[in-house]
Amino acid sequence: MKAFGSHTPNRSRRRLQAAAAGAALALTATACSGAAGADGTYVLHYTTYSNSTSDQSRAIQRWAEEVEEATDGGVTVRFHYSQSLVGADESVQATLDGRADMAQVGSIYAASDLSMFTVIELPFETKNPEVQMTAIERLYEENEVYREDFDRQGVRLLFPLPLGIAAVGLQQEARDLDDLRGRSVRAGGLTSEVMLAAGANPVAMTANDIYESMSRGVVDGYTSLAIANLPTFGLSTTTPYVLDPGIGAYSSSIVVVNEELFQGMPQEYRDALTEVSARGISFGLEEMDALGETSCTELRESGAEFASLPEDQVSELREEVDAAESWVARYEERGYDARSVLDDYRRIIAEESESSDYADPLVACMGGGDA
Structure with a gap:
């Protein structure tokens, strides 16, 4: 979200791509029909x-294991990692049109499909990922404008996955804004706007490219990552300086399922998916904490x-x-009551x-204890 490698050899990757293409064709015809296999069982393609190896994948693996157990093998999950089935920006549409049954949808890729979900990307709102994820779930139940995007796209929110704060x-020390000015820093989403305001030069690139880009001096550092992400990309042993910029929770992702498929399942299967999903936040936090602890240990041992x-x-x-007001204005121009979503988001954050x-x-590590 401990199991799988982050890189695939070229020939293996080609085999995976070919297999994924075949699976996509088959899924297009069947995934959204809501029909079970001949034996009444379901195989959900995720x-x-x-x-x-990410903490997010480890969380959904746990979810899948519990669902399979709760349904006595009636519902199993087949995983397609690292965009081997569809690209990240296609996740919602792929779940709707049948190329997949379930998907991880990152807020950074959701602006056109689940616009109101992107409220959770606003910086400086909360430094507590548990609160942020609970807000994602509660908005789905409590705010009609937020929920309408999901209903329109034909997908159901199962549970959110944390990214952390x-x-x-950085390669060179920075303790204030003067130290950040002029540095090239990998960034994405609304965090890029914060980096611009700080006087840094945000550079767009995938997380997989950060290690090499820092090694070659293409960038001076990176953000739009949380401490638990660092081991996955080889950065927890190669980052000499870590700065908490105060942005807080900057993004998240969610697990969604095709609504028609879900509604076509027997009631006991729907109940099982719902009941296990209620533990999804706990799965995500536990896996993020585990990788965060690993990262913290590796950072300290390397002298960070x-x-x-x-x-x-x-x-x-x-x-x-002023990201929040800009977000409201942008989406109100598109016909959304974005103010109501922001107000409810902030109300829920305060309550939770x-x-x-x-x-x-990151907070735990900087405090001197284990993450």
């Missing part, structure tokens, strides 16, 4: 842009130094970026923050 990894951007400078960035003491792995 597409993800995550590799199979944004960290900045940690720092936090001063609070007054975080406030300065928040005011300059009172009962959650969860500490993100």
Whole structure:
């Protein structure tokens, strides 16, 4: 979201792509029909842009195991990792048109399909991923505007997957905004706007390219990653300086299932998927904590130094970026009542923050304890 490798040899990749193409054709004809196999069982094809060792994949693996057990083998999941079935930006449409049954949908790829879901990308709203994920679920149940996107696309939210809070990894030390100015930093989504406001030069690239780009001096650092992501990309042993920029939870992803397929299942199967999904947040946090602890240990052993951007400078960035009002204006121009979604998001964050003491792995690591 401990099982699989992040890189596939070229010939193996070609075999996977060929197999995926064949699977896609077969799924197009059957996945959205809601029909079970001849023996009454279901094989759900799950597409993800995550590799199979990520904490997000480990969380969905646990979910699949519990679903299979709860249905006595009636529902199983077949995984398609690292965009081997469809690209990350096609996840929602692939789940709708039958190329997949289930998908991991990243907020960074969801602007056109699930526009209101992107409210959770707003920086400076919360530093608690548990609160953020609970807000994702509650918005789905409590805000009609937010829910309508899912219904329109024919997909059902099962549960969210955490990414954690944004960290900045650097080759050279930075402790304030003056130190960041002029540096080239890999960034994506709304975090790029924060980097621009900080005087840095955001550079778009995939996470898989960060290690080599830093080694070659193409970029001076990276963000739009959380501490638990670093081992997956070889960065937890090669990042000498880690800065908490105060952005907080910067993104997330969700697991969705084709609604027609879900509704076509026997009631006991629907109940099993729903009941196991209720534990999805716990799965995600536990797996993120485990990889966060690994990352924290590797960072410390490599001699990495940690720092936090001063609070007054975080406030300065928040005011300059003004991401929330820009988000509302952008989507109200497209006919959404985006203000109601933002207001409910903030209300839920306030309510959930009172009962959650969860500490993100970055916060735990910087505090000196295990993540």
